[in-house]
Amino acid sequence: MHASAPRRRLTRLLTAALTLLAALAMVGLGSDPALAADGDVAWTVRTASNAYGADRSSYSYSVNPGGTVTDALVVANRGPAPLDLAVYAADGFTTGAGQLDLLPKDGKSVAVGAWLHADRSSVVLEPGASVQVPFKVTVPANATPGDYVGGIVSSLTQSSDAAGINVDRRLGIRVKLRVGGELKPGLTVEDLSIAYAGTAHPLGKGDATVTYRIHNTGNAMLSAQQAVSVAGPFGRLRADAAQPAPSPQLLPGESWQVSVPVHGVAPTVRLTATVTLTPLLVDASGTTSPLAAVEATAGGWAVPWTLLLLIVVLIAAAVGVRVLSRRGRAQRERREDARVQEAVEQALRDKDQAEG
Structure with a gap:
């Protein structure tokens, strides 16, 4: 009797953990028609062919506040067993790995996930069957101009072999929405700092680590090219970091933590770290354009103790x-x-x- 209570608590914890992990495992978001397969379970999702185009990899719309747009999702059962799939929308966010993911079904969506409504909340598909699920996006009249990203999702909840544990498998397609009005893209560098690690050689150079946070302070989805350097007083003995990879696409309000090593830094007692960001904006046609560079500096100590x-x-x-x-x-x-x-x-x- 006493042993069963801890076991039940452990089972509940495992259930919650596995359900959360499965909910975060978004497959096929914004890529080619997606396929989920697990033994005898398989289905695909794709965009419908209509006036917006054929063979689209994702949904992308420009809508004014108060406007609407209608489209459809195609779901097909490629497996040998019937499927009962939930259909819903959710807001998107950038994960710590730099990938776009969607909130779980019970998450609090306030944008695309709240504005997109499918004609049905579930579909039942026989083997080999497919169905087109129409949906409408209604943008509130007071919506703030700028970029919003979410997705429309098909979801299958399955019980695993472990008792009481459910696994939620999801397939979705990205929905990018640009609400009309003044577009104000903007990135800032925040919490910039530099740490120096010297060398035992009295005349040798050491390594510095420059850390900072990229914050999307505008209303447009942006990524950024980055350049980092460290120099001594009056800009002397400058050392440039290897070219960091561009940041992921950040939604308005999102931040991205960066740590960049810089080798061959002379211990000149006082160092200055300089970070230069070049924001990259993707327009409605898919063309990427660089914006005016943003620069930030911060000082740090590099005492040649040896x-x-x-x-x-x-x-x-x-x-x-x-x-x-x-x-x-x-x-x-x-x-x-x-x-x-x-x-x-x-x-x-x-x-x-x-x-x-």
Whole structure:
């Protein structure tokens, strides 16, 4: 009786963990028609062919506030067993790995996931059958201009071999929405800092690590080319980092943490790290355009401790030699003074004896 309670708690924890992990495993988002297969379970999703085009890899719309757009998702059962799939929409976000993912079904969507409504919330498909699921996107009249990303999802919940554990498999297609109005793209560099690791060689160079956060402060989806350098006072002895990879596409409001190593940095006591971002904007036609570069700087310390220790030792040795030299000279002077004093006293004694 007492042993069953911990076991039930462990089962509930495993259930929650596996369900969450499965919910975050988004397959085929924004790529070619997606296929999910697990033994005898398989289905695909793709965009419908209509006035927006054929063989689209994702949905992309430009809509003014208060406007609507209609489209459709095609779901096909490629497996030997019937399928009962849920259909819903969800907001997108960028994962720590730099990939676009969607909120789980019970997540709180406030944009695409709330504005997109499918004609049905589920589909039942016999083997070999397919169905077209129409949907409508209704943009609120007070929607803020800019880019929004989400997806329309087909989902299958299955019980695994472990008792009480459900696995949620999802297939979805990305929905990118640009709401009409003034587009204000913007990136900033935040929390910029530099850390220096020296070398045992007194005249050698060390490594620095520059860390910062890229923050999308505008209303457009952006990525960024990055350049990082470290220099001493007055820009001297500059060292450039190897070209960092471009950041992932960041949605408005999102941030991306970056850590860049810089090798061959001279320990000039005071260092300045410089980060330059070139924002990259993708327009409605899919063309990528660079925007005006953004630059930020921050200072840090790079004290050459080994060199300073060597200098201290050399100074101490020089001082020691000088002190010993002075002591030796003083001893010699004292011995000479004593010898002269003794000679004078001896001369006086000799004179006294002669007079006596």
